[in-house]
Amino acid sequence: MTIREIEKEITEEFSMFDDWMDKYNHLIEMGKSLPLIEKKYRTDQYLISGCQSRVWLSAEMEDGKVIFKADSDAVITKGIINLLIRILSNQTPDNILNAKMDFINQVGLKEHLSPTRSNGLTSMIKQMKLYAVVFKTKMAQ
Amino acid sequence: MTIREIEKEITEEFSMFDDWMDKYNHLIEMGKSLPLIEKKYRTDQYLISGCQSRVWLSAEMEDGKVIFKADSDAVITKGIINLLIRILSNQTPDNILNAKMDFINQVGLKEHLSPTRSNGLTSMIKQMKLYAVVFKTKMAQ
Amino acid sequence: MNFDIKKIRKDFPALHQEIYGKPLVYLDNAATTLKPQVVIDSITNYYSTINSNVHRGVHYLSQQATEEFENTRKNIRKYINARNTHEIIFTKGTTESINLVANSFGKKFLSHGDEVIISELEHHANIVPWQMICEEKGAKLKVIPINDNGELILKKYKDLITDKTKIVSVSHISNTLGTVNPIKEIIDIAHQHDIPVMIDGAQGIVHEKIDVQELDCDFYCFSSHKFYGPMGVGVLYGKEKYLEEMPPYQTGGEMIKTVTFKKTTFNELPFKFETGTPNVADVIGFGSAINYIKKIGIENIIRYEKELLKHATEMLSGIQGLRIYGEAKKKAGVISFLLKDIHPYDAGIIIDKLSIAVRTGQHCAQPVMDRFDIPGTIRASFAFYNTKEEVDKLVQAILKVQEMFG
Amino acid sequence: MNFDIKKIRKDFPALHQEIYGKPLVYLDNAATTLKPQVVIDSITNYYSTINSNVHRGVHYLSQQATEEFENTRKNIRKYINARNTHEIIFTKGTTESINLVANSFGKKFLSHGDEVIISELEHHANIVPWQMICEEKGAKLKVIPINDNGELILKKYKDLITDKTKIVSVSHISNTLGTVNPIKEIIDIAHQHDIPVMIDGAQGIVHEKIDVQELDCDFYCFSSHKFYGPMGVGVLYGKEKYLEEMPPYQTGGEMIKTVTFKKTTFNELPFKFETGTPNVADVIGFGSAINYIKKIGIENIIRYEKELLKHATEMLSGIQGLRIYGEAKKKAGVISFLLKDIHPYDAGIIIDKLSIAVRTGQHCAQPVMDRFDIPGTIRASFAFYNTKEEVDKLVQAILKVQEMFG
Ligand SMILES: Cc1ncc(COP(=O)(O)O)c(C=O)c1O
């Protein structure tokens, strides 16, 4: 699926929820589903510094596509990470770089991604795009 | 005359003026009348530090009474100094120390003597009382 | 008791708003308190009329500004019962007050090998400035540990004191655990060794009656914005004998007597430590806050807050899986807690959505978190305009959180 | 020209009051400007609703506070055209901004024998901090002299530069003489020698359009309260490359990343230089001031103020026995003058009684007074809400003064 398609899917998924509580319950469910990263990546090296919850992120290249894995110690953060990975993982570096991430506003999670929230999610998107740049450069060589 | 009597005299003098301009003209006249201190005292040693106009003050003891002389480079300041000297000069140390200087409020010059005016006049009264203490101590010896 | 909570709440306009469609419950008072209308009016008035710079002007408005500014200084002197008005220095906040002392006292009195004592429950503002000056001077920072209840271990404090100790700096009340430290005892012990003591009173002044002469502390500091006044103003009280000896901190206009390119001489106290245009409007606003507090009566406030804290502690303790951090015998203002298996950030987000403002995280006291080996806490902090009903809403919110993450 | 002075004056509530029974004429704008109603409203709004601490809270109001606070930072970045938002540091005023740079830049880059260049027409705020750090570091302070018109002598400036020169710090506009310094030239000359330049823009930002990238200055600073914003807020713009290398100045909460008693690591720019609870309300208020200025248009302001200054200069020059100090070809905002045989303090008192607010004294620039061998001046300083009629009232007042002391 293209990034746009996944974004649309997520937006539709969330449009089913009438109130914030259901939305957050959904996020929590997504957060709870499996650890998203292998233990060996839960080290400071992969830590994205955020004030309140910790976020780890790893990336690998497979068949011209970037595979992201991530984790957090907070469940809601994990839920949102899950969304980000659904969208950006398994995409080409170019597609990742061009992703606008509009769904964030549309599903009403903007507050979590404002830099002022200082929970590392903005840094996470930045870091994901940075990985894409690195892989793109490598491929070009 | 006692301090009280002089204060009364000054208050009456000023009560004649209907508006502030006449009052200040009077102060200016008083300020202009003769230099109040000998040249030799116009040195940093006798300077009372005030922000805007400079004030010099000297004191001597004669027949159990303190003789103050003072000067300033600003005329209005000189006028007010003139008033202070009329009241406190030629008085005994004890009388100086007990002087309440109520006339200041009564003639509407309070603003010039508030410490916030930082024109050295408050410091001047302090300094005059300090001289009185010194002379009193000397006399007691 | 003439403590009419309904009437009091009317004085605070920010209490009367809805967040996410429900009435706000503001329990983040240790971060900053709400301001009574009189404080806001005082700022508005200042800017609409006086609006002038202080000290240097002969004109009427500048005189007015200076008078009101200096009257606030007198007001504060009286409120904390300092001996002299010139012992009250205006800063921009507690953090700056501590930086001033660490820097200026440190420059004058700290040498290589000397020691400074702080405690394990300090706010970063009372840690980092001391670390910096100690590093600069080659001095050593020593730390009074806390026990599992979050109380300073006084026995250890006594052991830390040596003839190299030059100053002790501890908080009056912990912003994280709520512990009320036995500062009178701490001061007395230090004074037996002729060591001066600085008290970080950012939380202390809010929940206790302060008499700096009775305490005999050598420095005491606090922030206006945590004590119902405007932001951007702090106070440093210091004993004249130390302030006189300490070199100036920041320099520039106001604080000088004469300036030539060869030599600059400094002004007297308090101006020696106040440079640049001061925050006149907010200082005057802080004066209004203090007048407001005096009108309500700090004793009444203390009594009411005690009840509130007792109620909150009881209610929260009754929740299964909730652990309170900070169980000192003497506590004020603050309850920090965690919910079993729930990250404080997760809890914070849901509590927020329920229109309750609490703080989550480390509360600028990372060593306390390290001490208890936790990532942070949820902190509810109270003011005298809070009510038991608001506490009960917090309890409901916590139960909801547990349900959602259960 | 869409510059409607009547309408503009309505925006400033403090203009509409009487002093000693007559309408106030406020000509002390270089000390602090009046505030438009929108700025006052912005503060009131903040305290009546948002009223929260920034950065650390997950709760709604804290988020709002942070957003508005950081938006003001962006707003200021844009207004002075800085490259990066994190190059905008909030301080409490110009004086603190200069202290920060003198201290932090000095610690990193100044050694024994190095040199710092300032000028003869600086405000004490741009003299004393440099004197202090030079003394501490064993560096030398060198001074660009001025000519009889109050202009910097650029030839002499070039001669002062050596390979020991580490920084140049000069004002954009003199608060005493009104001289607009050729800062672009000063910066270019310094840069030819790879020397960074700090500009004290306390008066500059008020009367000129600022583009820090075009100027290519390395630091630029100013105060909110002199630029129609609230007191208690200042700005330091600094180039990233210097700010990155400079050590923190004040320390405490907010500006740290991690704190243990062993080691503290610092946060990124801009937070590295901002510790303690910031003055959120007044920063946001300053944002409103900048929006207001943008609406009026700084070009319109500059044009209007030029006319006003021209009129004032002509009128005052016509008065017998009046001498203007500061006759630079490029001037803005300020006229300093003396009346023959009349002490400025005497004149100031009478002018005040005539309901006109001017400043008398040394204007925190004693070296300028020494240069001209005068005890002080009478200073009238203008803002765009002043009118020619107000200038004429000043002229009348001066004639009255001469009559009284004649
Ligand atoms: C040129 C100049 N520099 C520095 C300052 C100091 O500004 P502040 O008092 O706001 O710190 C002023 C204002 O007095 C000034 O005019």
Ligand SMILES: Cc1ncc(COP(=O)(O)O)c(C=O)c1O
């Ligand atoms: C105990 C304590 N000390 C210091 C501070 C710092 O105060 P401010 O941020 O007002 O400078 C705070 C507030 O955060 C505090 O609670």
